[in-house]
Amino acid sequence: MSNNNIIELLKNEPSYRYTQILTEAYSKLIDDWEKATNLPLKLRKKLKENFSLQVNGKIIDSGRTDCLKAVIEFEDRILVESVLLRHKDGRNTVCVSSQAGCVMDCLFCTTAATGFIRNLYSYEILAQLVFFQRVLGKENKRITNVVFMGMGEPLINYENTMEAIRILNNKHFFNIGQRKISVSTSGIPTGIKNLADEGLQLNLALSINAPNDEIRKLIMPGASKYPLNEILDSVRYYFEKTGRRIMFEYVLLKDINDKEEHAIELSGKIKDIEGFVNIIPFNGKGIYTKPSFDTINSFKSVLMKQKINVTQRYEFGSDISAACGQLVFRFN
Numbered sequence: 001m002s003n004n005n006i007i008e009l010l011k012n013e014p015s016y017r018y019t020q021i022l023t024e025a026y027s028k029l030i031d032d033w034e035k036a037t038n039l040p041l042k043l044r045k046k047l048k049e050n051f052s053l054q055v056n057g058k059i060i061d062s063g064r065t066d067c068l069k070a071v072i073e074f075e076d077r078i079l080v081e082s083v084l085l086r087h088k089d090g091r092n093t094v095c096v097s098s099q100a101g102c103v104m105d106c107l108f109c110t111t112a113a114t115g116f117i118r119n120l121y122s123y124e125i126l127a128q129l130v131f132f133q134r135v136l137g138k139e140n141k142r143i144t145n146v147v148f149m150g151m152g153e154p155l156i157n158y159e160n161t162m163e164a165i166r167i168l169n170n171k172h173f174f175n176i177g178q179r180k181i182s183v184s185t186s187g188i189p190t191g192i193k194n195l196a197d198e199g200l201q202l203n204l205a206l207s208i209n210a211p212n213d214e215i216r217k218l219i220m221p222g223a224s225k226y227p228l229n230e231i232l233d234s235v236r237y238y239f240e241k242t243g244r245r246i247m248f249e250y251v252l253l254k255d256i257n258d259k260e261e262h263a264i265e266l267s268g269k270i271k272d273i274e275g276f277v278n279i280i281p282f283n284g285k286g287i288y289t290k291p292s293f294d295t296i297n298s299f300k301s302v303l304m305k306q307k308i309n310v311t312q313r314y315e316f317g318s319d320i321s322a323a324c325g326q327l328v329f330r331f332n
């Protein structure tokens with residue numbers, strides 16, 4: 001249901017119709033326009049002819065209830081994956097894809113292996129949320145948090161990402177607070193600055209993964225065309241404009257970026273930026289392996305000695321290929 005098409009369809013309707021229609025689709029989550037009985041019959045018919053409310057998705061059964069991965073299929077048969085993380089404290093976080101595939105080519109990432117297929121439209125990003133909200137709705141629960149950490153680089157698909165975020169945040173639709181929405185980027189300086197200028201309170205995560213350009217070039221060839229210093233300047237700008245602490249995501253790869261000297265170099269680069277490092281021990285397959293428990297701990301303790309705040313991501317979903325950068329389509 002593209003925004004432009006809706007606006008076109010509603011050009012002879014009163015202006016409040018737009019909110020009414022999106023409320024039906026994104027708050028009441030109706031699955032048939034016939035159920036939107038507050039809309040005139042003629043308009044319902046037009047909507048039914050033009051905009052499907054069906055989401056063609058399927059949960060991939062992992063035998064777990066705290067982490068559900070879904071494959072969503074769009075009209076052109078393109079498949080993307082999304083994940084629902086059900087936290088013990090009651091939060092329900094959905095990790096969405098913003099692109100089918102990805103151009104960035106990070107060597108530790110399963111999505112990169114699929115290549116880039118296309119950007120998702122905002123309504124396709126939102127369809128992933130509708131799918132999981134319908135799952136949660138059966139238990140009278142709601143999505144509380146959204147993270148753009150699935151397939152793709154959201155800041156390359158900027159307009160569609162922002163349109164989806166505005167609808168997520170709108171109190172008439174999903175009503176998810178700005179501070180509950182996180183955008184993860186491999187580091188697109190102009191995109192980060194544009195995001196800073198939106199006047200929103202979104203969380204920004206920088207997938208940094210290396211303390212210098214040499215290692216970034218090795219493991220993130222697509223993202224390394226932007227020098228790390230330029231990326232970090234844009235991140236500083238983001239903090240200045242929003243006051244939001246930055247999350248630095250660091251996928252720890254054995255013998256590549258996991259040495260003490262890497263931790264010291266990383267600290268030097270980011271110590272003036274309000275934020276924290278989220279360590280993600282590699283959990284995928286391919287050319288890299290996961291560092292040992294001792295290496296992970298010593299990397300963390302070097303950072304902490306340098307007065308850097310550190311967290312370690314619980315590898316929620318690693319058994320169903322759903323941790324950071326591990327989403328890949330596979331319609332079982």
Ligand code: SF4
Pocket residue numbers: 102103104105106109110111112150151152153185186207325
């Ligand atoms: S880690 Fe993110 S930016 Fe890099 S290839 Fe994977 S999806 Fe793209």
